[in-house]
Amino acid sequence: MENDTEMIDDFVTEAKEHLDTIEEDLLNLEKQKDNPDRKLVDKVFRAIHSIKGASGFLGLRKIGDLAHVMETLLSMMRAGELRPESEFIDALLSGADILATMVDDVRHSNEVDITTVHERLSGMLDLSPKVKSELNTAVKLSCSEGNEISFDINEFTLKNIPSNMSLYVLRYDLTELARHENKGPLVLIRELLSTGDIIDAKIDVPSYDLREGLPKEHLLYEVLYATILFPDDIQEVTGLKSDQILHVRRDGLRKTVPSPQLQEPDSEPEIPDAEPEIPDAESEIPDSSSPCQEPRISAQNYRASELSPEIETENREPARGKPVSPSKSCVNLSRTLRIDVDVLDKLMMLAGELVLVRNQQLLFAETSAALSRSAVQRLDIVTTELQETIMRTRMQPIGKLFGKLPRLVRDFGKKHGKQIKLSISGSDVELDKTILEFLADPLTHLIRNCCDHAIESPEKRIRAKKPEAGCISLSAYHEAGHINIDIRDDGRGIDPDLIRKKAMENQIKTKDELERMSNKDILRLVLLPGFSTTDKVTDLSGRGVGMDVVKTGIDKLGGTLDLESTTGKGTEIHLRLPLTLAIIPCLVVVEGENRYAIPQINLVELVCLYDKDVTTKIECTENQEIYRLRDRLLPMIRFSEVLARPTMFTHKAKAEITEKYRNQLTDNVPESLSFAVLKVGNLCFGLIIDRVLGTEEIVVKPMHPAVKSLSIYSGATIMGDGKVALILDVEGIAAYAGIITDNSAEEARTNKMKSDENLQTVLLFKYGEKEQFAMSLPLIRRIERISISDIEYIGEKEFVTINGISTWILRPDKVLTVSPGAERDDMFLIIPKYIRQPMGLLASELVDIQEASVELNVESYMEDGLLGxxxxxxxxxxxxxxxRLIEKAEPEWFDERRTENPPPDAIKQVLLVEDASFFRQLIKGYLKADGYKVITAENGQAGLDRMNETQFDLIVSDIEMPVMDGWDFMENVRKNEQKNHIPAVALTALDAEKDREKAIKCGYDRYEIKLDRERFLTTVAEMLKK
Amino acid sequence: MKKENIDKPSRQFCTFQISERLFGVDILDVKEVNQETDFTPIFHAPKKVKGYVNIRGQIHLILDLRLFLGFESKKTDDASRVILFKPEVGDPFGVLVDQIGDVFEVDEARIEERVREEHELPEGGEQGGALNLLSGVCKLENGLLVILNSRSLLKNIW
Structure with missing residues (x-):
């Protein structure tokens, strides 16, 4: 016996299934206004009808009421009395919405106010007076023997019973049914609906609320049933005794009933009415509000023939023309089962483990006897199938999500006077349930955005010579181990200039920053929090949530979001979502001593070069090895270099690699060279590896959180022999090796900066009204915007909290004789690099960032703390x-170094060889501040000249210089016997292990990075102590 | 028996040797000790990460404890073991030690907790890493047992 919860749960599940499809069906109906598909109308009708029927059982009054009036409207459509005009569809859609809301919170559904929708729907029924009159005309029914039957139906309903159906009254004892056949009322209704229509039904205990479960005593349930079955069949199908089935005469009820084919009923066996008088019971739905005066019914009005395929979604076999036997449909129903996702997850994990065991067994089997080998092969097959099946349990078509969008688009278009077409493809692409659920909100938001921001009003579109109706296309597909969703529109596009303007207004970026950004980067700004380009806030997409929410949502899934837009032409949004699916086919390769797995979805082909081809077929551009594959140029990445270099490839690193292999001696060249052609999005490249092992299905395990930040791996797996192998992230490798070009422009810029000797990129800023300051950009970690009101005081010192860290504020006028700070609340804090204590220099205004010649003048004005x-x-x-400024303000910060490594007492003379005057000035300043005497030279040659003139205690030299570089300079110094004892420090911007080694080989004692003043001075002091 | 426990609260430590010095971690944090030392190196990962190892179908990240404590890394040998920690200590991981020792039961009173000194930086810094790891010392009859906090290991690999 079913209890309350189970029954209601069943109802809710079923109602939701119906409501899910109704929306789409209604929208389709609207499209076929003139020639509605009869089957579609039937389908919607039946869906609403079954909701109505079941709600009656459960005392869900309001749901029943609403469903009833919707059903009536639909029945008129079914009869051809109404055409599916937009207004009707609108009303039905809103009805379905409320139904859905009520079903969601079914226990409180009776408290929902449905009057508005109800009135709207019932108002529409008034449109047809003829129907109204038919509805008001009651028809008396009688059974074959002429006895009257207690059911009252109206003419309209009767007219709509297809003429090839016969009417019966079926009498069930629900208590018996539940006890002996374990069949609940809902199941019974479903069974009946699979072979015919329930016109009306009643229960003889009117006051009894079935939500409490079934009573112990007999409970008579009478059904007025229309079916094409013959009475014999009915008996067989329903399992009722013949005395429980009454045949109702259809002919002669009313002369007006058209019944051309209705000849057969009379020949049917007569069934005596052996039951006691049926009390004229009320059905449990109070139906007083029904406007159409249809007799009170909790009835089912179903058509048999096309029923099963649509009602039971799991049963795709159309049973048209051939009634499905109830027992079979009952089996069908129990074929769906709700399972806790946790159980599925666990199953999935176990399947993963099983695959591992299988792989180990396979390895084993290669050496074992034939008998066990065949067993292992069977294990292999079964495991594969098991794994696939279990994976399928979690997959759901994305159509489930896409299906909700047409309605959204339609409603929006109607409300805002836009014409929008939505085309959807790839609905059958399957996604993991979790991803699907997470995706709902971001996707809805994106579509709303399209409707709201992208698609213009029809007038504007016509003016822009575009079709009146805007078009949004949504497509989903699998690619590269990811699920891709493209959302394209032909709207106005995103105007980069507008974004620039907005970004400046909202002070997200400075003018200068914006100018240096590419259009693509500019577009990405809309993904920042608080960015919205429409001035108006609409109720749909302007409620303070923007693209940033979408971005965060997608990020959370481990996906990416890309934007492309052409002003005036449209926008394209590309979402990539990962497969959380735990098992993927991979190519297993060997590099060094280790195996790596490359997801097969990234793999295009494998190429192997032999003999001379190894050296001749791989060509070089300036810093990139390339291979000509048929008519395509493939950039090549050497995986061994990727693994060996712990930092992302710079241009320099790439040049080194190219150089290294170009000059490879012929006797050192391997006999063959294998590479895999890999694909990421549109980009293809070759990855050179030692050896290819083969393909294997592997179980993906995520990277350990502690090493998750490594971009070249996407996970790890356990191989057949039990060893762990890493799974490569192909996109990550491409980015690491610098062949994804996003950052190349920026890199070129910084490189240029480094090579242009006398130009320095500086930040120009102001503090007081008068002076303009400049600070070298490479010395700046970042700039924070702060508010003076946030400053806290400890004695004289000022602090502000940035990212949870109390940061000391240094005001330039405290340490320099300059004008006091401008009076404003909004200030900037310039946070320098290479300072361990959290501090920043206060600025009132950022003027610009620009390349400035740093031939500094030290004569006109000079003060301690300035470079010039x-x-x-x-x-x-x-x-x-x-x-120096910091030191002036807080000398004790530097005491530690001074005390640990005090500068030597005697004045030491230092030779500083540096070509860039800016650095010369800067480093000279550092050294002088510590009490050294400094003599400078612009290049190695000049350095050697100075050394001939005077004695030095220490040499500090740059590496990259014109005329004579630091390598040659030092080699020359060390050749001279008198001078080869002088300690030397190489000071450079290059930080590569190789350079470090080279420097030591050339004769430098130490190798330091420019700009890190503290470290540099410590080194100097240490060296002079020796 | 029970009463005794209450009177003298004590803790048990899983001890091991590194460079012939005795260290220990709370036994309640330890899942198992395993002799699997066939690591898969993870290039680009910090030096302190020894690599991945598969222990009965679960991949563990193995850290080189020697480097945490300021010793040079050394080749694994027959005595080398990995100590794996329980899930509540962190995502599956373990440390490589030179040699496993006994389980010591120590009165709580005999453990000297390390007091965090004021000038120490809250985290980061090479010094900070090693210091955060030390949770206390305990004098034994024939030496000193340095107690490590296994929970701060993962935080200090970078």
Missing amino acids: TSVVRDHMTLFIDIY
Whole structure:
């Protein structure tokens, strides 16, 4: 016996299934206004009808009421009395919405106010007076023997019973049914509906609420049933005794009933009415509000023939024309089962483990006897199938999600006077349930955005010579181990200039930053929090949530979001979502001593070169090895180099690699060279590996969180022999090796900066009204916007909290004789690099970032803490020595170094060889501040000249210099016997292990990075102590 | 028996040797000790990460404890073991030690907790890493047992 919860749960599940499809069907109906598909109308009708029927059983009054009025409207459509005009569809859609809401919270559904929708729907029924009159005309029914039957039906309903159906009254004892056949009322209704229509039904205990479960005593349930079955069949199908079936005469009820084919009923066996008088019971749905005066019914009005395929979604076999036997349909129903996702997850995990065991067994089997080998092969087959099946349990078609969108688009279009077409493809692409659920919100938001922001009003579109109706296309497909979703529209596109403007207004970026950004980067700004380009806030997509929410949502799934847009032409949004699916086919390769797995979905082909081809077929551009594969140029990546280099490839690293292999000696060349052609999005490249092992199905395990940040791996797996192998992230490798070109422009810029000797990128800023300051950009970690009101005071010192860290504020006027700070609340804090203590230099205004010549003038004006002055943008500009400034303000910060490694007491003379005057100035300043005497030289040659003139205690030299570089310079120094004892420090921007080694080989004692003042000075002090 | 326990609260430590010094971690944190030392190296990972190892179908990240404690890395040998920690300590991981020792039961009173000194940086810094790891010392009859906090290992690999 079913209890309350089970029955209601069943109802809710079923109702939801119906409601899910109704929306789409209604929208389709609207499209076929003139010639509605009869089957579709039937389908919607039946869906609503079954909701109505079941709600009656459960005392869900409001749901029943609403469903009833919707059903009536639909029945008129079915009869051809109404055409599916937009207004009707609108009303039905809103009805379905409320139904869905009520079903969601079924226990409180009776408290929902449905009057508005109800009135709207019932108002529509008034449109047809003829129907109304038919509805009001009751028809008396009688059974074959002429006895009257207690059911009352109206003419309209009767007319709509197809003429080839016969009417019966079926009498069930629900208690018996439940006890002996374990069949609940819902199951019974479903069974009946699979072979015919329930016109009306009643229960003889009116006051009894079935939600409490079934009573112990007999409970008579009478059904007025229309079916094409013959009475014999009915008996067989329903399992009722003949005395429980009454045949109702259809002919002669009313002369008006058209019944051309209705000849057979009379020949049917007569069934005596052996039951006691049926009390004229009320059905349990109070139906007083029904506008159409249809007799009170909790009835089912179903058609048999096309029923099963649509009602039971799992049963795709159409049973048209041939009634499905109830017993079979009952089996069908129990074929769906709700399972806790946790159980599925666990199953999935176990299947994963089983695959591992299988792989180990396979390895084993290769050497074992034939008998066990065949067993292992069977294990292999079964495991594979098991694994696939279990995976399928979690997969759901994305159509489930896409299906909700047409309605959204339609409603939006109607409301805002836009014409929008939505085309959907790839609905059958299957996604993991979890991803699907997570995806719902971001996707809905994106579509709303399209409707709201992208698609223009029809007038504007016509003016822009575009079709009046905007078009949004949504497509889903599998690619590269990911699920891709493209959302394209032909709307106005995103105007980069508008974004620039907006970004400036909202002070997200400075003008200068924006100018240096590519259009693609600009587009990405809309993904930042708080960015919205429409000025109006609409109720749909402007409620303070923007693309950033979408971005976060997608990020959470481990996916990516890309934007492309052409102003005036449209926008394309590309979502890539990972497969959380745990098992993927991979190519297993060997590099060094280890195996790696490359997801097969990234693999295009494998190429092997032999003999001479190894050296001749791989060509070089300036810093990239390429291979000509048929008519395509493939950039090549050497996986061994990727593994060996712990930092992302710079241009320099790439040049080194190219150089290394170009000059490879012929006797050192391997006999063959294998590479895999891999694909990421549109990009193809070759990955050179030692050896290819083969393909294997592997179980993906995520990377350990502690090493998750490594971009070249996407996971790990256990191989057949029990060893762990890493799974490569092909996209990550491409980015690591610098062949994804996003960052190349920026890199080129920084490289240029480094090579342009006398130009430095500086930040120009102001503090007081008068002076303009400059600070070298490479010395700046970042700039924070702060508010003066947030400053806290400890004694004289000022602090502000940035990212949870109390940061000390240094005001330039405290340490330099400059004008006091501008009076404003909104200030900037310039946070320098290479300072361990959290601190920043206060600035009132950021003027610009620009390349400035740093031939610094130290004569016009000089003060401790400045490097000098220069004229930038027609203004005299003070170049700040930030470390000196800090030292002036907080000398104790540097005490530790001074005490640990005090500069030598005697004055030491240092030779500084540096070509860039800016650095020369800067480093000279550092050294002088510590009490050294410094003599400078512009290049190695000049350095050697100085050494001939005077004695030095220490040499500090740059590496990259014109005329004579640091390598040659030092080699020359070390050749001279008198001078080869002088300690030397190489000071450079290059930080590569190789350079370090080379420097030591050339004769440098130490190797330091420019700009890290503290470290540098420590080194200097240490070396002079020796 | 039970009463005794209450009177003298004590803790048990799983001890091991590194460079012939005795260290220990709380036994309640330890899942198992395993002699699987066939690691799969993870290039680009910090040096302190020894690699991945498969222990009965579960992949564990193995850290080289020697490097945490300021010793040079050394080749694994027959005595080398990995100590694997329970899930509540962190995502599956373990440490490589030179040699496994006994389980010591120590009165809580005999453990000297390390007091965090004020000038220490909250985290980061090479020094900070090693210091965060030490949770206390305990004098034994024939030496010193340094107690490590296994929970701070993963935080200090970078």
